[in-house]
Amino acid sequence: MMHIERGPWREMVNHAQAAFPNECCGAMLGTIDGDSKTVTVALALDNVSEGSQRARYELRPEDLLRADKEARARKLDMIGIYHSHPDCDAYFSETDLKNSCPWYSFVILSVYDGVFNHANSWLPNAEQTHAEKEELTWPKS
């Protein structure tokens, strides 16, 4: 399961709402204890998808390399990627699946009319054919 602490959660929601009606994306750093992951830092990264970003995102590998270095410098683990789905639910789309990586949790924030609505976390497999929903918690107030 994954828990996102208040600070990074607020940053992720603000990022998703600010990017609306486009998709945003970023990396999540934190700690892992067995099956329990805690996100303590959110890093907003550029969406470099060409053309309309209303339903697409793409991360630069160089930015992911930088995020990994930052995690090492902070003695944290890079544990996931987040992005937003403007005006639709937080499902793991076929596009998400075909461009995923099984090493990380993928948190999707659903934003309707510019306001956060709900979120889910997903764990794709190595063959990019299926993603399991992962239990996700965040501060509700």
Added chain:
Amino acid sequence: MAQVLIPTPLRQFADKQDTVEVPGRTIGDILATLTSTYPELRKNIFNDEGKLRSFVNVYLNDEDIRYIGKDAARVLDTDIISIVPSIAGGSLV
């Protein structure tokens, strides 16, 4: 020896190390030695045809090996090799 930085989720397949020193003079040599030493890493990095999986990029210091000779890229003992995923997506099916 060059250092290979192991991404967090793959450390379980490399004796929980975050960095591994691997001998070799080219990227191809080093990845072959790394994945023969830690066979579970191989399944995560290479597909059944022995090619890098579609979502795997390899960086020599700050350069993507695809632009500096791929497997033949020369490696010095002071170099750092990183394994970095490609990630994209979007709500449109």
